[in-house]
Amino acid sequence: MGVRVAMEVSIAAAEAAKLADVDVIAAYPITPQTHIVEHLAELVADGELDAEYVPVESEHSALSACIGSSAAGARTFTATCAQGLALMHEILFIASALRTPIVMMVVNRALSAPINIWNDHSDIMAERDCGWIQTFAENGQEVFDLTLHAFRVAEDHRVLLPIMVNLDGFILSHMIEPIDIPEKEEVRRYLPEFKPAMRLDPDRPISMGPVGIPEVYTEAKKQLDEALVASKGPIIQAWDEFGKIFGRHYKPVETYRCEDAEVLLLTMGSISETAMTAVDIMREKGVSVGLIRLRLWRPFPLDELRAAVKGADTLAVVDRAVSTGGPGGPVCSEVRSALFGLPNRPKVLGFIAGLGGRDVTLEMFEEMVNQSIEYAKEGKEQFYELVGVREL
Amino acid sequence: MKASEKTGGIIGWKDLELGCALIEPGTSKGFKTGDWRSQRPVTDKEKCIRCGLCWILCPDMAYRPTEDGFFDSDGNYCKGCGICARECPTDAIAMIREE
Amino acid sequence: MIAEELMAKELEELKDFRGFKPRELPREELVSPGHRACLGCGEVLAMRLVMKALGRDTIVAMPTGCMEIISSSFPQTAWEVPWIHVAFENAAAVASGIEAGLKALMRKGKIKDRRIFVVAMAGDGGTADIGVQALSGAFERGHDFVYVCLDNEAYMNTGIQRSSATPYGAMTTTSPPGKRSIGQMTWKKDMPAIAVAHNIPYVATCAPSHYIDLMNKVRKAALIKGPAYLHIFSPCPTGWRCPSDMSIEVSRLAVQTGIFPLYEVVNGRYKITVRVDRRKPVEEYLKTQRRFRHLTRDVIERIQRRGDENMVKLECQEKFHSYYMNALQYASSPAQS
Ligand SMILES: Cc1ncc(C[n+]2csc(CCOP(=O)(O)OP(=O)(O)O)c2C)c(N)n1
Ligand code: SF4
Ligand code: SF4
Ligand code: SF4
């Protein structure tokens, strides 16, 4: 059996990478990701983790080095957020297209300008189409667990795709929480040694990343899309296996008090914990409300989402980013189109909240739910609104 | 089937290697650049001193050493740039126009 | 003295290398024919020579550019060694990752421990412009790798646009001569000096006309542990507007006129490796290429002067080391302490 220790969530993420026995870490510091990479640097310096720590000169180079090291056959880890993730943008698409199973923590933070180091999801939403598997953690234990899960899924030969594990900056990354840390042996049982499907090896020379002429580009994109969609099976399987070994169970979409609920909230990341409390309070007041939490964002859990909304009249999607000039927040727009063909689909309303570190409070959830009930009553069409914005 | 065996890379997505990788080395040999040529080198073996300069300076790896120490240009690849003829120390190579 | 330690390390690492012999050059081609470079391409010839000198136990990281395009058009590859292309500005970072990966895997006993040369090979644009940050980072971190800049003095792959390595006065599509322009208005960026400033153990310039010198430098760069930088003059008949049979001649003239001197810098020690006793006038070089056709006498004279001054500088740099070593000896002698 492992031990339960109180630790900062960032440290837990780094400890998970250590237990995964990563071979290479290439990273560049950016608030609020710093504690993860600092802790890893320390572990390497103290000889507690036998890995190469590559202190690159930028995030662009961080991910480029990760592709190199993964292509060489090494288990590879990195972490970033916001401006760093944006600087990686070009290389994100290449990491997935080259099928390098890199694991990256994204400590979600707002994108400039104005420069803002606090939490929202504008960084990750700008990268949703980059071909990576993307999961969202709600609490410290989940950050630790999803990190181990990420290695297992990424390196699965049916998958071979990079993964981002998202955790909210500060409000999750800097919390001190009790974390169950398993034994090395248990982890090894869950996560076998990385066996690359192909690697840069002079004894078996391959060319990676050739010029994709028009005759093959479409097929290359199809291969990647199929791979990402098909990864859902192994992702769920790896969660099931995780549950068996460690006793903690995860699903792509979680429902909370959704039975007979007329109004459903939909959240991602750590605000889901506040949302659950809000649902409890409202239920006590007799409001028929439930909560859907998306843990898996890519591949999009279409069937699970459709099953989860069944029977509800109204679905209030809480976005943590603006799709500037678009028809709704990024999550809301996707949920709308995912449900569009569904008979008896709920009315989908969009609420954008918690931008750049603004708190999403219990009262705000109540307000969103009340507003939704009103819109439903009035039959009013609503695309999105910014919750709590000052209209002075 | 291997990607390189199908002409022009016209293959379905299921046949693509992971990430579009090319797993067989040196397959460009199947692409014959000799068609680009408008002139070809011809070596006068009387004049040739078998120094190998034509071989080492050819950008298209077209020359092959022969058993008797000479070098033959492979028409499959030679693009007819004329470097070998210009650099041959004994002027043993003449560039002849292709029909 | 640290300088002495470095010299001892270098001697040890090069002790078995006797140099390539003209009659015994490796026959094996690690870049295959059937590649799609233009006829007479000096850049692909340089690349072929580099690979001959390195041998099979090599992994190549290559950014976007002519050499990547011409060697890897799906479904064929010209490469006989493992090769990877990621993007345009990051060859040095990709190579850093490969080197780190191999190092970790070998140390942890996951793959066989042996010497594999990790090489990043890029154009002048991928090196001196968009890739310079990644390159500086990789040098500074001290990865054991070789960085090869194949310098054809412009962005050829995208259609002959200027780079910071384009020489003064040259015409490119973005440095066109005109009423208010002589062509490229700036002097060529001194990349080898930038490499030297990183205090890496090996830096050298090479030209395909001097192929034995080139191959020897490549081998040394690979054998010496730590980062190495090779800057290779790579004539491009298409972009330089010269006949396709002129690539070697142009390369030779660049060396003989002092436009592109051949030297190496080992642990800070400059050495001119190909000495030119009587340098030809630069005009002989310039007139071989139509990219310089528009140059006026004035400009040609400036180029001549600049070339002469560069040679003087190089000769001073060559002499500097013994002066420096003497001063070091003196500073560390007991009488001083
Ligand atoms: C980020 C980015 N910007 C621009 C390009 C377009 N581009 C591709 S290759 C190239 C120039 C390559 O020049 P160089 O590195 O000198 O290599 P050469 O083709 O001359 O051998 C450019 C501008 C790109 N691929 N990526
Ligand atoms: S360069 Fe001329 S002399 Fe030398 S081997 Fe070739 S043909 Fe013969
Ligand atoms: S003409 Fe050019 S391509 Fe043909 S053999 Fe001579 S050097 Fe090679
Ligand atoms: S454009 Fe120049 S460098 Fe590029 S392939 Fe053609 S000759 Fe070679």
Ligand SMILES: [Mg+2]
């Ligand atoms: Mg160039």
